[in-house]
Amino acid sequence: TLTQRLVTHAFMSHKVGLGAEHLGLHGAICVLLRWNTVVPHDTITWVPYVLPDAEASAQKEDLILWPPLVVIHNISMSNNNPVVKVVAIEGIEAFLRCKGFVGGKIKVCLGKPADQSIMVVKFLGTFTLLGMAERLHQYFAENNRERIEFERKTYNGKSNDKWEAGIQGDEVEQLPYGCVGVAEDLDRLDFHTKKYSVVKRKKEIQDLANAPVKLDDR
Structure with missing residues (x-):
């Protein structure tokens, strides 16, 4: 071909x-x-x-966007959902604080389209902040809100699941799915974020972080 x-x-x-x-x-x-x-x-x-499916998925997840970020999907705003539950940036910020993701090194912004259906949690480009982005990704995964589940739900046209968000005590909200941004997420970023994002292999970043420090023999 x-x-x-x-x-x-x-x-x-x-x-x-x-x-x-x-x-x-x-x-x-x-x-x-x-x-x-x-x-x-x-x-x-x-x-x-x-x-095979598992290896193809792992290969895709290895091509992450840098500086690291987490793409959040507000599935309740899909065209197939008759009940729209908007989660504003302030709600995402409150959720992050509740789960211990705090500090001036994290910023939440709208993705593309800018209708709050996609939001982006941006981290500085450091090994430590990459680890924090992966912890947030893991939290979504442990609550069945990872990329594969999001794709399955949107493919089937279903978006009625509820998720214990922790934003307002024990209140259960219609809340998003989230995952560490990979190459295929570039078109989900706003112009400014996309302009300053590059694609890197996560394995190479981790190998660099784990490499032994070379001492000067002089």
Whole structure:
């Protein structure tokens, strides 16, 4: 196919000065089409390999947006839901404080579209704040509010589940789903956030954070 020829060209091209761009294009398309991005160094001719669901999902989740952020979906505002429950930025901020996510290094803003159906929790680009973003992601996951569940609910046109938010005591609210932002979330960001976001491999960031400190032998 045309797409496969494009990906093959991106991987096999040796044009000087464009190596990183070509490999980046190769990786991005492979993730989109659920093809394996890992290619042995001695590969002569690249051939696509379709990954199982679990591996394809893990590969997608590895391409995170940097500085780290969490994308929040207000599922009650979907077109299929007759009862709209708007969660304002102030509500998200109150929820974050309740769960211990506080400090001037976190900012909540509207995503795209700017109708409060998508909101973004932005963190500074540090290892510590990446860990905090992942803790928030884990909280959503533990309450069945992660990306896979969101996609399943919106695909089925159902959005009636309730979630213990902790915003106002024990009050149960129609509240969002959330996940650490990955490459496919770029179009859900406002112009300013998108402009200053880049795609990085989470594994490479974690490897850098865990690398031993090199001491000067002099």
